[in-house]
Amino acid sequence: MNKREFLKRSSLGVTGLVLAPSLVMCKEKPVIKTRIRTAHIGVGNMGNADLNAIASHPLVDVVALCDVDSNFLSEAKKLHPNAKTYTDYRVMLKELEDEIDAVVVSTPDHTHAPASLLAMNLGKDVYCQKPLTHYVSEARAMNKLAEKKNLVTQMGIQVHSFYDYKLATLLIQSGIIGKVHTVHAWSPKNWGFNGEAPKGSDPIPETLDWNLWLGTSKERPYKTGYYHPGNWRKLMDYGCGTLGDMGVHIFDTPYNALALDVPLTIKNECEASNGFGYPEHNIVTYQFPKTQFTTETLTWIWYDGPGAPRDHEDLKLPGSEILENNSASSEQDASLEDKISLDAKIADDGKLPEQGAMFVGEKGRLLLPHFMQLPSKIVDGEYVDISAEISAISEANNLGEPIRNYDSEGPKHYHEFIDACLGKASCSAPFSYASKLTETILLGVIAGRFPNQTLHWDSKNAKFTEEEANNYLEGDYRRFK
Numbered sequence: 150m151n152k153r154e155f156l157k158r159s160s161l162g163v164t165g166l167v168l169a170p171s172l173v174m175c176k177e178k179p180v181i182k183t184r185i186r187t188a189h190i191g192v193g194n195m196g197n198a199d200l201n202a203i204a205s206h207p208l209v210d211v212v213a214l215c216d217v218d219s220n221f222l223s224e225a226k227k228l229h230p231n232a233k234t235y236t237d238y239r240v241m242l243k244e245l246e247d248e249i250d251a252v253v254v255s256t257p258d259h260t261h262a263p264a265s266l267l268a269m270n271l272g273k274d275v276y277c278q279k280p281l282t283h284y285v286s287e288a289r290a291m292n293k294l295a296e297k298k299n300l301v302t303q304m305g306i307q308v309h310s311f312y313d314y315k316l317a318t319l320l321i322q323s324g325i326i327g328k329v330h331t332v333h334a335w336s337p338k339n340w341g342f343n344g345e346a347p348k349g350s351d352p353i354p355e356t357l358d359w360n361l362w363l364g365t366s367k368e369r370p371y372k373t374g375y376y377h378p379g380n381w382r383k384l385m386d387y388g389c390g391t392l393g394d395m396g397v398h399i400f401d402t403p404y405n406a407l408a409l410d411v412p413l414t415i416k417n418e419c420e421a422s423n424g425f426g427y428p429e430h431n432i433v434t435y436q437f438p439k440t441q442f443t444t445e446t447l448t449w450i451w452y453d454g455p456g457a458p459r460d461h462e463d464l465k466l467p468g469s470e471i472l473e474n475n476s477a478s479s480e481q482d483a484s485l486e487d488k489i490s491l492d493a494k495i496a497d498d499g500k501l502p503e504q505g506a507m508f509v510g511e512k513g514r515l516l517l518p519h520f521m522q523l524p525s526k527i528v529d530g531e532y533v534d535i536s537a538e539i540s541a542i543s544e545a546n547n548l549g550e551p552i553r554n555y556d557s558e559g560p561k562h563y564h565e566f567i568d569a570c571l572g573k574a575s576c577s578a579p580f581s582y583a584s585k586l587t588e589t590i591l592l593g594v595i596a597g598r599f600p601n602q603t604l605h606w607d608s609k610n611a612k613f614t615e616e617e618a619n620n621y622l623e624g625d626y627r628r629f630k
Contacts, residue, residue, distance in 0.1 A: 185570045188213035188249040188273075190238045190264050193221030193378060195278060196255030199305065200225060202563040203253055203276070209567055212248055215241045217361040218378065236358050238264050246271050251301070251570050254278060259387045260364045262287035263626070269294050274301035276566045279397040280389050281580065281587040286623035288591065289611060292584035303566040303576040304583030306401050308520050310562040312551045314402045317517045317524045319542045321406040322442060325526060325535065327511030330444040332403045334451050334506040335458035336395035336519075342383040342426025347372040365626040383426050389594050390427035391453035395504060396590050399519050400451075401578075403506050404586050407447065408440045411588050416603045417596035428600075430454035433593040444511070451593060458501070463509050466516070467531050468499040521553050595621045 185208060189200050192214050204211050215235040216222040222234055235241035242252070252268035254261055254277040262282045265275050269291070281304050282288040295302045308314050321329065350370035353359045359371045366386050374380065382388035403409075412435040419428035435449040452458035502518035513528035526533040543549070552558055568574035595618055596604050605614040612619050 182250060182571055184208050184210055185567050186210045186212045186248060186250045187253055188215065188241060188245060188251075188268075189225070189253045189255065190215045190241075190268075191255035191257075191260075191278075192216045192225035193218055195305075196253075197221070197225065198559075199253055199255045199276070199278065199563070201228075202307075202560040203567065204229065205560050206564050206567045208571060213241055213245055217358040219356040237361055239267065242267055242271060242273075249273060251276065251567075255305070257362075257381045257387050258283045258389050258393060259366050262291060263365045265291055266294060269298060269300055272298060272300070274566075274570050275580075276303045276305065276563065277580075277583075278305040279583075279587075280393045280590055281583045282591070283387075283389065284621075284623045285588050285591050285595075285611070288584040288587045292580045295580040301566065301569045301576060302580040302583075303562070303569070304578045304580065304587070305562070306398055306578055306583075307559055307562040308398055309401055309405070309578045310565060311520065311558055312548055313517070313521060313523055315546070315548055316539065316542060316551075317402050317515065318406040319546060320524060320535070320538065321403075321508060321515065323538070323542065324512075325538060326508060326513040326515050328444050329407060329442060329508050329510045330447060331463060331509040332407075332447065332449045332506060333458060333461065333463055333509070334396070334399045334403065334449070335501075336391055336399060336453050336504045337455055337457045338391045338395050338504075339429050339454050340382040340388065340391040340394050340427065341429030341431075341454065342380075343420065343423075343429050344426065345423060346425040347375050360629055363627070364629060367625070367627055385422070385425065385427060388427075389591065390431070390597070392431060392433065392451060392593050392597075393590055395453070395519075396451060396593070397586065399504060399506055400586060400590065402517060403449075403508060404589070405582070406508075407437075407442045409437050409443075409447070409585075409589070410440075411585055411608045412437050412449070412592060412606060413446075414603050414605050415592045415596045417593060417600060419597050419600050421600050422598060427594070428597050430457070431593075431597060432459060433596060435589070435593065463514065464501060464507055465530070466499050466501060467527065521551075521555070521558075523551060 187203055187209055189196065189211065192200050193216055203209055211229045211232050213235065214222060214225045214229060214232045215238045216225070217236055226232065226234055233245065251274040254264045254275060256264060258280060261277055265277050268275050282291060351373045353371045357377060362377055363369065376387065382390065382394055414436045416434045418432040419430060422428055431451065431453050433451040437447040437449060439445050458464060504519040506517045508515040513526055513533065515524050515526055517524045523539065526535045565574055566576055569576045592606055598621060599618060604618050607614065
């Protein structure tokens with residue numbers, strides 16, 4: 150069953166679970182809520198972090214937990230003993246439709262859309278981890294459904310709500326380096342796999358429901374060490390490679406700051422894949438149409454894999470000595486101006502941060518490390534003091550002070566979602582934004598199937614000029630019991 154048929158039927162194989170067409174035909178009237186009852190699909194690893202962050206909001210009641218791995222489920226149950234537990238999200242949503250307000254989806258990528266769409270069809274607000282979907286068609290479908298049903302939605306890109314990324318967005322939009330013509334972004338992570346698909350099968354662990362883990366993806370025998378719990382990002386049927394993992398985080402600020410839409414062309418310099426795992430090194434070049442913050446076109450280059458990024462003139466940094474007094478204690482006691490000065494001087498010794506992005510504009514460059522470090526301006530090969538600009542923008546936009554503590558900063562993005570569900574705030578990464586960012590990411594992932602070939606994207610009609618590439622915009626959904 151392909152994605153289009155799934156959306157038409159709105160059914161995922163549980164007896165009696167057929168959603169009425171009227172559910173997607175009109176927007177619902179907002180209901181004022183005083184507390185939010187949440188259900189969590191996927192509670193291991195990142196799902197556990199999502200659960201803890203959502204549950205830390207004082208107006209949240211965790212009422213349901215769902216995971217295909219009983220070990221993860223039992224650990225989550227210890228923290229939320231009053232929550233009901235399930236292994237099948239379809240059963241959970243059917244049985245608890247009237248008992249939950251919002252659903253948090255923290256599964257492997259291939260299950261994001263099936264679980265989210267089912268929850269959204271039931272009128273539930275949804276927080277979904279990044280990348281929003283596994284297929285381009287799913288991203289567009291989720292955006293469309295969220296709009297039709299007037300739902301609160303948020304994609305899990307936590308750093309979107311951090312000080313440094315908000316600041317970089319405002320600096321770029323203030324014109325601090327003029328109009329931008331190029332962005333370089335990189336991560337040396339390697340969520341690729343050039344090996345062959347495993348042969349044979351291994352016994353399925355007693356704690357794992359393999360059928361439900363596969364979900365709508367095609368039938369495949371279980372093999373230890375290849376899929377659950379940690380390696381699925383490398384594989385084409387389940388994840389989206391390094392680009393879909395770190396790319397979403399690192400793309401987010403430049404994409405948002407430059408008010409980009411989806412690209413015109415995409416080219417991925419990589420080795421040919423065997424169709425099982427993603428290439429281990431990717432250099433993806435996008436061309437975007439003009440916005441108010443860019444020149445006539447914008448070139449975006451993404452690098453991943455060990456050794457990334459490739460040497461480039463745009464990425465050369467001034468050399469400097471490392472400060473000896475760079476310590477957490479000195480920063481805690483510093484004023485905003487001192488923190489800005491400290492961040493600007495830390496360490497650059499001519500080396501790029503391990504992960505980050507470089508904006509290249511008409512009046513200089515802006516380096517944004519990933520993460521929790523202030524952006525730096527470079528002009529004519531030298532750093533430029535922008536502490537006054539940072540202070541002014543921070544004050545004008547009530548950004549507060551830069552905080553270097555993920556434990557305190559991390560929940561902000563989640564709490565923003567809950568506050569929006571309560572009618573007290575707006576989400577900064579709703580599906581209307583996240584779907585386009587995800588589409589951009591996924592187009593680069595698809596380009597990895599056509600090494601060194603430029604693909605041309607027709608956004609209006611949602612298809613490539615190169616017909617063969619259109620085969621990867623959506624997938625067949627397996628009907629599973």
